[in-house]
Amino acid sequence: MSYSVNISVEAPIENQIQEITYDGTEIYQPPLTLSESLTKYAQKIDFSKTSDIDFKKEPGEAIEDNKSDSDSKDAFQSSLWPWDSARNKLRNAFQEVCVLADVLAIAKDKRYMVLDPVQQEPIETKPMVQIYARKKALAGAASVLLTGAERLKTSQNEAARNRTVPDFHIELLRLRQNWRLKKVSNTIIGDLSYRTAGSKYTQTGTFEVTKAEDDDKTNSPPSSPIPGGATTAKTNSALRVSIPSELQGVAYIEVLCQKDQEDLCSVNVNLLGSGPPASNPDMHWQQKLEAAQNVLFCKELFNQLAKEAVQLQAPIPHMVVGNQIMATVFPGIQLIIGLCHSTVGDKKQQNNNSSKTDHDHVLEHSLHQLLREVHHKNTHHPFPHPATGPLGPSKKRMLAGPMAADRYELLEMTKSETLLEQIIKQAQHFFMRLRTEYVLDTIAKEVKDPLISSHWNTLNSPTQSCVKINISTHGYDALCRTPLVIHVGEKSLKCICRDGKVMHMSYEPQELRDLIFCHINQHQILAVQALAKTMGWQFLANSNHLGTGAVEPLGNASSCLLASPTGDRIIAVRCEPQTGIQVCVAHSPRSDFFPSRLVTERKWEHLGGQFRDVRLEKMEGRNFLHKMELLMASLTSSS
Amino acid sequence: MGVTVLQQFPTENRTGPSTIELLSKRISALGALQQGQFLVDCETFTSCAALGHQRTVHVLHNSEQPATVFSILETGQKTIPLATDGLFDLLMMKMSGFYSSKKQTKAESKGPRYEIGDFCVKLGTVTVSQNFRGVLVEVEYRPCVVPAMCWELMREFLQGFLGSSVPATPPPYLQNRMQELYTPIDTIHQYLEQFTIFRKAPGLRP
Numbered sequence: 001m002s003y004s005v006n007i008s009v010e011a012p013i014e015n016q017i018q019e020i021t022y023d024g025t026e027i028y029q030p031p032l033t034l035s036e037s038l039t040k041y042a043q044k045i046d047f048s049k050t051s052d053i054d055f056k057k058e059p060g061e062a063i064e065d066n067k068s069d070s071d072s073k074d075a076f077q078s079s080l081w082p083w084d085s086a087r088n089k090l091r092n093a094f095q096e097v098c099v100l101a102d103v104l105a106i107a108k109d110k111r112y113m114v115l116d117p118v119q120q121e122p123i124e125t126k127p128m129v130q131i132y133a134r135k136k137a138l139a140g141a142a143s144v145l146l147t148g149a150e151r152l153k154t155s156q157n158e159a160a161r162n163r164t165v166p167d168f169h170i171e172l173l174r175l176r177q178n179w180r181l182k183k184v185s186n187t188i189i190g191d192l193s194y195r196t197a198g199s200k201y202t203q204t205g206t207f208e209v210t211k212a213e214d215d216d217k218t219n220s221p222p223s224s225p226i227p228g229g230a231t232t233a234k235t236n237s238a239l240r241v242s243i244p245s246e247l248q249g250v251a252y253i254e255v256l257c258q259k260d261q262e263d264l265c266s267v268n269v270n271l272l273g274s275g276p277p278a279s280n281p282d283m284h285w286q287q288k289l290e291a292a293q294n295v296l297f298c299k300e301l302f303n304q305l306a307k308e309a310v311q312l313q314a315p316i317p318h319m320v321v322g323n324q325i326m327a328t329v330f331p332g333i334q335l336i337i338g339l340c341h342s343t344v345g346d347k348k349q350q351n352n353n354s355s356k357t358d359h360d361h362v363l364e365h366s367l368h369q370l371l372r373e374v375h376h377k378n379t380h381h382p383f384p385h386p387a388t389g390p391l392g393p394s395k396k397r398m399l400a401g402p403m404a405a406d407r408y409e410l411l412e413m414t415k416s417e418t419l420l421e422q423i424i425k426q427a428q429h430f431f432m433r434l435r436t437e438y439v440l441d442t443i444a445k446e447v448k449d450p451l452i453s454s455h456w457n458t459l460n461s462p463t464q465s466c467v468k469i470n471i472s473t474h475g476y477d478a479l480c481r482t483p484l485v486i487h488v489g490e491k492s493l494k495c496i497c498r499d500g501k502v503m504h505m506s507y508e509p510q511e512l513r514d515l516i517f518c519h520i521n522q523h524q525i526l527a528v529q530a531l532a533k534t535m536g537w538q539f540l541a542n543s544n545h546l547g548t549g550a551v552e553p554l555g556n557a558s559s560c561l562l563a564s565p566t567g568d569r570i571i572a573v574r575c576e577p578q579t580g581i582q583v584c585v586a587h588s589p590r591s592d593f594f595p596s597r598l599v600t601e602r603k604w605e606h607l608g609g610q611f612r613d614v615r616l617e618k619m620e621g622r623n624f625l626h627k628m629e630l631l632m633a634s635l636t637s638s639s
Numbered sequence: 640m641g642v643t644v645l646q647q648f649p650t651e652n653r654t655g656p657s658t659i660e661l662l663s664k665r666i667s668a669l670g671a672l673q674q675g676q677f678l679v680d681c682e683t684f685t686s687c688a689a690l691g692h693q694r695t696v697h698v699l700h701n702s703e704q705p706a707t708v709f710s711i712l713e714t715g716q717k718t719i720p721l722a723t724d725g726l727f728d729l730l731m732m733k734m735s736g737f738y739s740s741k742k743q744t745k746a747e748s749k750g751p752r753y754e755i756g757d758f759c760v761k762l763g764t765v766t767v768s769q770n771f772r773g774v775l776v777e778v779e780y781r782p783c784v785v786p787a788m789c790w791e792l793m794r795e796f797l798q799g800f801l802g803s804s805v806p807a808t809p810p811p812y813l814q815n816r817m818q819e820l821y822t823p824i825d826t827i828h829q830y831l832e833q834f835t836i837f838r839k840a841p842g843l844r845p
Contacts, residue, residue, distance in 0.1 A: 400706045401726075403722070405704060406704050
């Protein structure tokens with residue numbers, strides 16, 4: 001009973017590390033005292049298994065013990081307190097062992113107590129009962145799952161119904177994702193101006209965000225079970241944005257090209273395209289803000305254009321009247337840029353729009369693009385920025401110093417094109433292109449003999465495009481072709497001819513027409529010469545600018561002389577832009593000879609005879625070259 | 640931007656303004672038109688003793704390249720030309736502790752600027768620290784950038800209104816660079832050469 005158990009307690013050789021500082025020094029815990037370490041180890045002993053039974057058996061004693069412990073708690077020092085539970089447990093264990101020893105001693109005598117094995121009752125198993133039990137259990141589980149699912153469904157429905165009733169804060173969050181907002185005392189102020197994107201327009205684009213009135217919310221009951229209720233509540237929003245009156249409504253910029261009080265084309269610049277009218281008070285805030293921003297953009301664009309129109313000194317001054325800017329593109333053709341801003345008359349506008357459906361998306365895009373470009377330039381400065389220099393000058397200007405640019409170059413750099421100038425240039429180019437197209441098409445229609453085909457380059461800039469013209473004769477394409485290239489600029493045309501000559505022409509379409517006609521004539525003469533070469537005929541003379549004959553109203557007549565292989569026939573071709581082509585044939589010697597007083601001998605007849613006209617229109621052949629081919633062939637074979 | 644030849648015109652007992660007037664008359668008689676004024680100035684900075692070996696920086700401005708500040712650094716062994724933008728002046732002011740300017744050597748050449756066909760003629764009165772020193776004539780032939788190709792032409796043109804004072808050989812600075820492309824810094828080199836000569840020469844009566 002009184003076994004003494006030896007417990008050896010040793011402190012670890014190294015103390016535990018409490019902390020490692022950043023410089024690597026280790027701070028150790030102070031070593032435990034002997035009693036401290038003993039309590040620590042004693043606490044690790046698990047007495048719970050035995051004490052459980054013990055406590056059940058003798059709860060009274062345990063309580064008593066606890067009581068005595070608590071009584072003596074004050075008397076003990078705090079460091080000894082943990083020992084108390086160990087002592088209790090050891091005592092309980094000792095009691096149990098004593099009782100067990102007594103029982104065993106009594107059972108050993110077999111007089112008072114016999115230990116018999118207890119018969120385990122076999123569990124009777126009935127398969128049907130088991131099945132029923134399982135069935136019941138499964139049904140229970142299923143019902144639990146079903147009710148859970150039901151509950152989830154209802155909660156989801158509830159959430160969906162609640163979503164249609166907009167939450168102010170959620171909406172505000174969405175608003176904030178797309179628009180700039182700030183809080184000023186108790187109000188939320190937003191900014192829809194393009195200032196952060198580089199605009200320098202002075203008009204502010206502030207709007208106020210408020211909570212929608214409560215009556216709106218109560219109109220759509222959140223617990224309404226009818227799904228139709230959700231659709232009616234859809235237009236409602238917990239947010240209300242109030243936009244300054246000058247930004248309300250719809251604005252667009254209208255570009256009209258007028259020729260002697262007659263509309264040639266009109267362009268409606270409306271950033272929103274065919275958006276819904278803005279006067280609708282129930283409009284969603286996103287659309288409302290976008291419309292307001294569009295109004296601001298159009299106003300800035302128009303303001304900028306109007307400012308430039310007043311400042312620019314054009315030969316024919318630009319006019320700014322009310323909401324219209326009038327600029328002269330070409331004599332007789334005006335460009336009218338108007339700002340249309342309406343808050344109520346939506347129906348009237350739509351009528352206007354439908355009547356002017358013929359609008360050019362290119363000009364529409366350009367105006368839009370030009371201001372955006374200005375904005376972009378204001379915020380994006382070319383790299384690299386000098387650390388000490390001013391921001392703003394172009395890259396070219398920044399290089400001007402180190403590259404030692406002279407005064408002319410610097411002067412050139414200061415010149416910049418205004419928006420109005422650029423749009424006028426684009427409009428001018430548009431007209432130049434239109435006119436060139438028209439001239440080329442009409443000539444191609446009028447002139448059938450040499451074929452005129454034009455190829456427009458698909459790649460062009462807003463102010464420059466290029467067309468390649470080929471003059472050729474049907475069936476003789478390989479023989480002779482006259483290519484021309486015309487660069488269409490803003491106010492002038494540049495034509496690069498077959499021989500490399502460069503002709504500059506003004507905006508008058510007649511000049512291009514004349515040029516093309518001159519080239520048609522040249523083509524005919526050159527083609528005849530090329531044909532003569534292939535036919536074996538000799539090419540005697542050629543003049544592109546013939547001095548003889550009637551004076552032509554435009555250009556000069558050109559001509560050439562061809563001799564048959566044997567030299568007895570001569571063909572003369574004269575080509576005039578106005579009168580057309582004349583062909584004459586001369587025979588030498590003449591087949592018959594009658595000596596006269598002046599011409600006594602037959603040999604003089606070799607000098608060449610008189611030219612006689614060929615009536616080309618009576619001749620067979622598809623076109624001029626074909627006729628000439630037939631003519632030459634017939635004259636060659638007859639010799 | 641073309642080839643520029645700079646040369647002195649002897650004053651021969653005339654005052655500065657009267658020399659300029661004489662030349663103006665001659666060049667106007669040839670049909671030149673006056674196109675404003677011009678100014679080339681030169682300021683010289685020397686490094687302080689603390690920087691060790693003494694170096695000299697000449698800072699020049701030419702009104703023909705108004706956005707540029709030219710500087711030529713002389714280290715003794717070699718000269719380093721530099722073309723920078725206008726901020727270089729401010730930089731030199733910041734460095735006044737290391738490079739101090741000699742005020743009495745500020746040289747400049749200014750006067751009328753004429754244009755005659757492809758030529759640009761500048762008649763400059765040279766002053767060194769406000770004292771008149773002489774007359775410099777600058778002639779630029781703008782269509783050409785290689786000195787060797789136009790020197791003869793320019794000499795003939797110079798002789799046309801300067802008379803016999805035109806030397807038969809190009810300026811010494813250009814002689815080694817006759818086949819190279821002419822750049823604005825070459826003009827600056829010529830000016831510096833001339834200013835150095837004027838600074839060393841004894842002062843003339845204005």
